[in-house]
Amino acid sequence: MFLTVLCLQFIVKVLSEAPPAPPQNIHVDRWLMTWTPATEAGGVTHTVQYSSFDSNVWTDVPSCVRTPASECDVASTQSGAEHGCVMLRVRAERRGLTSVPVEACSRHGGGCTPEVSLTARPGYLTVHLSRNHSLAREHADHAKHRVYYGREGEPLREFKEGVASVTIEGLQVGRRYCTQVRYLYFSDPVGLPSCPRCELIPESGKPSGQTWIILTVALFFLATLSVGIAYVLAFRCGSIKQFLRETRYHIPEDFLLEPFPDGHHLAAACEERYDVISCVSPREPAGARRPLLDPPPSAGDVAPSFLLPVLDSEPGGEDGPETSMGWR
Structure with missing residues (x-):
């Protein structure tokens, strides 16, 4: 009778006991997963699981099954996953009862976690x-x-x-x-x-907090830059001038008189080409007189470029050759 009562009390206790609370603050930092147990009560262990993005199956991490610790090295889980990306979660266990699993998050961005x-x-x-x-x-x-x-x-x-x-x-x-x-x-x-x-x-x-931070950093940078410029102008101006005098470059006197390198010669100027233009007029018959100036050309004729006076000599009589003047 006494044993029966004890068994009934044990069964009622087991059935009425609630599962443990899930862990909190679950973070992954450089493949080290840490969490905070929700209760300090004894007998609570934790199991870590992982899953890749192309699978809906959650697999226990062999080194972190019902562990009493509050951390787990999960670097081995990325070896079989595409791109080395896995999802991680942890759950609490006590006397066969398990809590709701809670997914971990990453504090640092990377190939598997966005930068935010x-x-x-x-x-x-x-x-x-x-x-x-x-x-x-x-x-x-x-x-x-x-x-x-x-x-x-x-x-x-x-x-x-x-x-x-x-x-x-x-x-x-x-x-x-x-x-x-x-x-x-x-x-x-x-x-x-x-x-x-x-x-x-x-x-x-x-403005938001981020705006205040940006303004503060900008003002600090400008103040530092102003102090540095004022210090240089006040105390280092002479040193700068001395440095410039010592390092300045002197142009040699024969800089523009140096001969051309071998294989380079000045090209000689080419002689100017021109065309010779001449005008030939027909010879008039003997004894004919031409006017001093020729009549202007008609619309269909081409005017000569220029006219030159010419003396024509013709054989004459006893008084010698006759001379006449015309234009060519």
């Missing part, structure tokens, strides 16, 4: 993403980003997809919103998602 940066504006949050990654180079626009977002402290259930950067609209000003990004191949998740990042949506006219 945020810019907040009134009512908007821009998630800056790059399309220059290994999956995009191989699969083009079939490789996308899925951006999960939501208010801080709430589950990230809503999402948008895009090849590159994504802008989320209609956000409430004065509230913090968080995002988490992962790669997609068609509609299948690839690799580890980025760890959530949060940003405050500023009110209109108020």
Whole structure:
């Protein structure tokens, strides 16, 4: 009778016992996976599992099955996966009961996790993403980003997809919103998602925290540059002048009088060519007199370029040859 009561109490205790709470803060940093146990109660172990993007099967990591530790080296899981990209998760176990598995995220971007940066504006949050990654180079626009977002402290259930950067609209000003990004191949998740990042949506006219950081860095750079220039002008001006005097280049006096190198000669000027133009007039009969000037040429004739006076001598009578003057 006593044994029966003990067995009944044990069965009731086992049936009424709840499964352990899932672990928290699950991160992967350089293939070292760490987590925080949800309870300090004894008897709780953890099991780590992995899966590649082309498979829906989750496989236990051999070195991290029911381990009492809170970390696991998962570098061996990438050897059999395409591109070395795997998804990782961990669950808590106690007395045969298991918790809900929780997926890990990566703190650093890389070939399997997107690089993420945020810019907040009134009512908007821009998630800056790059399309220059290994999956995009191989699969083009079939490789996308899925951006999960939501208010801080709430589950990230809503999402948008895009090849590159994504802008989320209609956000409430004065509230913090968080995002988490992962790669997609068609509609299948690839690799580890980025760890959530949060940003405050500023009110209109108020710059965000990132804007203040940029302004501060720019002002500091300008102030440092101004101080450096003032120091050089005040205390190092003479040194600079002395350095310039010592390093200046002197042009030799015979710089422009040096002979041409061998094989190079000045070309001689070519003689100018010209054509000889002459005009020949027919000889008039003896005794004929020509006017001093010829009549102007008609429209169909071609005027001579120039006329020259010519003395014609003809054999005459007893008084000797007759001389006449004309134009040629």
